[in-house]
Amino acid sequence: LTNADQEFLKKLRQAFAFEAKEQIQTISTALLDLEKTADDAQQKNLVETMFRQAHNLKGSARAVNMISVETVCQSLETVFSAMKKDSLKIDANQMDILFRSVDVLDGLLSAADGKETEAADAAITKIKRELGTIVSDPSAPVEAEPEPVPAQADAAQAPGAVAAERAATATMDSIKIAATKLDTLLLQAEEMLSVKRATIQHAAESKSLLDEVELWNKEWKKIDQPMRVVRQLVDKSANITMAQATPNLIKLLEFMEWNHTRLGSLVSRLKVQAKLVGDDMRTASTTVDMFLDSTKQLLMMPCAALFQVFPKLVRDVSRDLGKDVDFTMYGVEVELDRRILAQIRDPLVHLLRNSIDHGIGSPEDRKKAGKPAKASLTLSVSQADAGMVEIVVADDGRGIDPEKVKASAVKQGLITEAEAQAMDKEEAINLIFQSALSTAKIITEISGRGLGLAIVKENIGNLGGRLQVETELGSGTVFRMYLPVTVATFTGVLLEVRKQVVTIPKARLSRVVRVPASEIKTVENRDVFALNDTVIPLVRLADLLEIPVMEGGDQNDLLLVAVAFVGDTLLGLIVDEILEEQDVLVKNLGKPLIRVRNVSGVTILRTGEAVPVLNVSDLGKSAKRNVGRTASLSATMQEPRRKKRILVVDDTITSRMLMKNIMEAAGYEARTATDGIEAFATLTQALTDEPFDLMLADVEMPRMNGLELTKRLRQDTQLADLPVVLLTSLGSKEDREKGVQAGANAYFVKSSGFDQSSLLGVIKRLV
Amino acid sequence: VPSSKGTNGGGEGGQEAKFNRVLTEEDRRRILRERAKLLAQKEDQRVVTLGESLYVFEYILAGETFSFDTKFVREVLSAKKVATVPCTPPFISGVLNVRGEIITVLDTKMLFGLQSQGITAQSKIIIVSNGTAQMGFLVDSVVGIAEIGHHELQPPLSTIPPQQARYIAGITKAPMILIDLDALMNDPGIVVDEEVE
Numbered sequence: 001l002t003n004a005d006q007e008f009l010k011k012l013r014q015a016f017a018f019e020a021k022e023q024i025q026t027i028s029t030a031l032l033d034l035e036k037t038a039d040d041a042q043q044k045n046l047v048e049t050m051f052r053q054a055h056n057l058k059g060s061a062r063a064v065n066m067i068s069v070e071t072v073c074q075s076l077e078t079v080f081s082a083m084k085k086d087s088l089k090i091d092a093n094q095m096d097i098l099f100r101s102v103d104v105l106d107g108l109l110s111a112a113d114g115k116e117t118e119a120a121d122a123a124i125t126k127i128k129r130e131l132g133t134i135v136s137d138p139s140a141p142v143e144a145e146p147e148p149v150p151a152q153a154d155a156a157q158a159p160g161a162v163a164a165e166r167a168a169t170a171t172m173d174s175i176k177i178a179a180t181k182l183d184t185l186l187l188q189a190e191e192m193l194s195v196k197r198a199t200i201q202h203a204a205e206s207k208s209l210l211d212e213v214e215l216w217n218k219e220w221k222k223i224d225q226p227m228r229v230v231r232q233l234v235d236k237s238a239n240i241t242m243a244q245a246t247p248n249l250i251k252l253l254e255f256m257e258w259n260h261t262r263l264g265s266l267v268s269r270l271k272v273q274a275k276l277v278g279d280d281m282r283t284a285s286t287t288v289d290m291f292l293d294s295t296k297q298l299l300m301m302p303c304a305a306l307f308q309v310f311p312k313l314v315r316d317v318s319r320d321l322g323k324d325v326d327f328t329m330y331g332v333e334v335e336l337d338r339r340i341l342a343q344i345r346d347p348l349v350h351l352l353r354n355s356i357d358h359g360i361g362s363p364e365d366r367k368k369a370g371k372p373a374k375a376s377l378t379l380s381v382s383q384a385d386a387g388m389v390e391i392v393v394a395d396d397g398r399g400i401d402p403e404k405v406k407a408s409a410v411k412q413g414l415i416t417e418a419e420a421q422a423m424d425k426e427e428a429i430n431l432i433f434q435s436a437l438s439t440a441k442i443i444t445e446i447s448g449r450g451l452g453l454a455i456v457k458e459n460i461g462n463l464g465g466r467l468q469v470e471t472e473l474g475s476g477t478v479f480r481m482y483l484p485v486t487v488a489t490f491t492g493v494l495l496e497v498r499k500q501v502v503t504i505p506k507a508r509l510s511r512v513v514r515v516p517a518s519e520i521k522t523v524e525n526r527d528v529f530a531l532n533d534t535v536i537p538l539v540r541l542a543d544l545l546e547i548p549v550m551e552g553g554d555q556n557d558l559l560l561v562a563v564a565f566v567g568d569t570l571l572g573l574i575v576d577e578i579l580e581e582q583d584v585l586v587k588n589l590g591k592p593l594i595r596v597r598n599v600s601g602v603t604i605l606r607t608g609e610a611v612p613v614l615n616v617s618d619l620g621k622s623a624k625r626n627v628g629r630t631a632s633l634s635a636t637m638q639e640p641r642r643k644k645r646i647l648v649v650d651d652t653i654t655s656r657m658l659m660k661n662i663m664e665a666a667g668y669e670a671r672t673a674t675d676g677i678e679a680f681a682t683l684t685q686a687l688t689d690e691p692f693d694l695m696l697a698d699v700e701m702p703r704m705n706g707l708e709l710t711k712r713l714r715q716d717t718q719l720a721d722l723p724v725v726l727l728t729s730l731g732s733k734e735d736r737e738k739g740v741q742a743g744a745n746a747y748f749v750k751s752s753g754f755d756q757s758s759l760l761g762v763i764k765r766l767v
Numbered sequence: 768v769p770s771s772k773g774t775n776g777g778g779e780g781g782q783e784a785k786f787n788r789v790l791t792e793e794d795r796r797r798i799l800r801e802r803a804k805l806l807a808q809k810e811d812q813r814v815v816t817l818g819e820s821l822y823v824f825e826y827i828l829a830g831e832t833f834s835f836d837t838k839f840v841r842e843v844l845s846a847k848k849v850a851t852v853p854c855t856p857p858f859i860s861g862v863l864n865v866r867g868e869i870i871t872v873l874d875t876k877m878l879f880g881l882q883s884q885g886i887t888a889q890s891k892i893i894i895v896s897n898g899t900a901q902m903g904f905l906v907d908s909v910v911g912i913a914e915i916g917h918h919e920l921q922p923p924l925s926t927i928p929p930q931q932a933r934y935i936a937g938i939t940k941a942p943m944i945l946i947d948l949d950a951l952m953n954d955p956g957i958v959v960d961e962e963v964e
Contacts, residue, residue: 545853
């Protein structure tokens with residue numbers, strides 16, 4: 001074969017595999033339906049469908065030279081043909097053979113590029129022989145009717161049929177598109193978000209530029225009066241020296257006037273510009289949002305696309321475990337983002353298996369409990385709130401015994417006897433989601449639900465959903481899964497550690513605190529600190545991320561600590577800086593990075609830069625391994641340098657104390673004064689021994705207010721350079737301008753959303 | 768067939784060159800003409816002719832000339848925006864956002880046992896694709912396209928350690944090292960797949 005021919009054959013096989021998977025699925029579904037229905041006409045239809053699919057598959061397999069598939073289909077076709085013509089009835093064993101042959105076909109297709117191994121050969125020979133027995137064996141129990149079906153099965157069939165019909169009409173104006181093409185489209189659509197973010201930033205930038213130039217213009221207006229006086233002076237002056245100066249002064253005046261005119265026109269042009277950029281921003285935002293929304297719609301798929309494998313899975317598992325289960329699915333036409341669908345497949349398989357394995361008892365047990373031998377297991381999908389769907393897995397089995405769960409948790413040392421006593425039923429049941437419990441052998445004996453349920457819950461959580469369980473001892477268990485319809489953007493907090501910028505999901509951060517080195521204690525060779533009576537382990541994030549220490553070492557006196565949720569516990573991560581919060585899209589790492597320790601993905605900032613997103617669960621594990629590594633932290637902590645001194649000036653005792661506390665918590669030495677006059681005196685006195693490094697003053701104060709105080713300082717020879725931060729409840733532009741004019745270095749508004757960290761950031765910069 | 772370097776500029780590797788800008792108009796015409804000729808030939812002849820020469824994309828790593836088949840090259844980008852990823856081996860330079868796609872950048876010097884300074888102001892990233900995966904290669908500078916005859920290729924020196932030799936398709940007299948990019952990209956040894964226990 002030439003290269004081109006091989007290439008062609010490869011493509012052909014891909015197309016074949018795609019088609020064949022569908023045909024096999026159709027046969028599999030028809031077999032399941034056949035098992036359920038007792039209706040003659042319906043049976044005939046199903047057999048006809050299967051016969052046609054097997055026949056077509058045989059033909060295509062021959063065309064692409066897959067002899068193995070062809071032979072199995074040949075045997076299948078013979079069986080279906082006999083069922084069709086001779087009304088051959090199939091018993092349960094023979095049904096199993098038919099299901100197995102579907103599995104064999106599936107396996108042959110999944111095997112890489114159609115290579116036939118010995119194992120596959122053996123499977124083919126076996127299944128061919130078994131299929132042969134169905135047709136040739138005269139002793140086959142022809143009378144064996146399919147198992148009687150409860151009436152509800154028929155009722156359950158009806159909605160399915162309606163959905164199928166609806167799907168059929170939908171296909172008329174539908175087209176098939178390769179999923180990868182949609183992914184590319186989505187990538188590009190998501191990229192448009194950075195355009196949107198950029199325009200928002202540009203609009204804000206234009207606005208602030210305009211503000212600045214307007215302020216300049218306003219200041220200029222104020223010298224109109226002095227200018228007039230100078231002009232009059234020039235005009236009227238008869239003085240000789242003045243006369244010599246006049247031409248120059250006139251020139252100067254003209255230049256000043258010209259400048260003012262230019263500035264005026266600059267202001268009006270900037271106004272237009274700011275308005276235009278603002279309009280663009282609004283248009284871009286709406287368009288991008290709509291575009292992204294439509295693109296996301298393209299990725300929506302009915303649940304049925306993924307769930308169609310479940311009936312067979314349930315059938316196989318129940319057979320293996322000797323359980324008798326009637327499985328029904330509802331609402332599979334509800335649409336979900338295919339990325340979410342792909343992520344919930346495993347969790348759902350896990351829940352279904354668990355229900356059959358541990359929730360549902362054997363037919364004998366069920367009879368003893370006074371229940372029908374055939375258990376009911378349902379999977380239903382429905383729209384919950386806006387943008388959310390609810391997926392429910394419900395069984396009518398034994399339910400979970402809270403007492404047994406408690407007992408095993410106590411045995412595991414997860415909770416104490418006393419805690420177990422105090423727990424109500426709900427709390428006890430929720431213990432099944434604890435990861436520590438999952439590793440326990442004992443739990444599998446009582447329910448087995450512990451195994452992997454923690455992981456299932458975490459996976460659902462990662463998708464922005466939640467998982468709940470309701471159970472009644474003796475009557476069944478219901479798992480409720482709430483999921484977003486589409487993949488959500490999440491908020492990330494940007495951090496810097498040893499020059500490495502990383503993002504941490506905001507939802508995983510409890511708070512950010514400043515911890516003076518003196519408050520770090522060592523417990524069992526680990527650094528800890530206390531936060532509201534909770535002892536929290538403390539590690540350097542940079543150490544967990546294996547980033548080498550830079551020249552000059554790390555900052556050691558006042559630590560910035562991001563407190564993260566790791567499971568149910570807290571972990572203090574020492575970081576160098578908290579940069580900002582951003583709505584980010586998390587993307588997977590690409591080949592050859594399959595999974596990286598402590599990193600869950602990458603996000604793209606509005607500047608287009610990629611930033612790693614941290615995996616907080618991993619960080620928790622890394623921190624445990626890290627014992628002793630940062631233990632040196634508290635030991636080698638340097639003597640803290642002289643603390644910076646800050647004078648807090650405020651007339652109300654509440655805000656005075658509040659500010660003093662904030663400053664002290666941030667590691668500064670804080671003194672207070674009640675008004676401008678007292679403050680000025682304190683500052684002057686301190687000059688001799690311990691001068692202050694910064695003043696933090698309220699604007700509204702009796703006797704001498706903050707603005708007057710600042711002006712006074714600026715005129716003082718010794719205090720003119722003291723950094724001044726003004727605090728006020730007056731948030732208007734004019735007030736801010738007044739503050740700046742008085743000579744303050746920064747101006748903060750004490751609003752309800754008062755941002756401590758940005759105030760501390762400014763102070764840190766000024767001292 | 769004598770070896771002939773591409774006539775284009777870009778030898779300094781100074782400018783940020785998209786792949787299609789590295790090829791001059793003449794180069795492109797010549798390649799298309801030759802391809803057309805090849806396609807017009809009968810099948811058996813075609814195989815023989817293809818065996819005779821190869822267009823390769825040349826670049827510099829630590830003063831040495833490396834190259835690989837031009838069919839893999841997508842584009843050449845600046846290395847400025849490569850973001851380092853913590854907890855990865857040294858041969859992973861980081862990741863790069865290319866129009867919304869996250870591409871892993873490899874410092875191949877590490878794989879060839881060469882001294883690496885990491886990313887410098889002059890560094891370039893060659894984005895390559897083998898149809899199934901895309902990666903970026905950190906290089907010191909880009910030379911351009913060259914044509915080499917298969918008979919010019921010699922097997923890698925016996926002194927090259929096997930873990931490096933497996934990526935090398937051959938060496939020319941120049942000397943220029945021809946990389947087997949498929950072997951490199953599919954090497955399980957470069958895959959990072961780690962859990963925290």
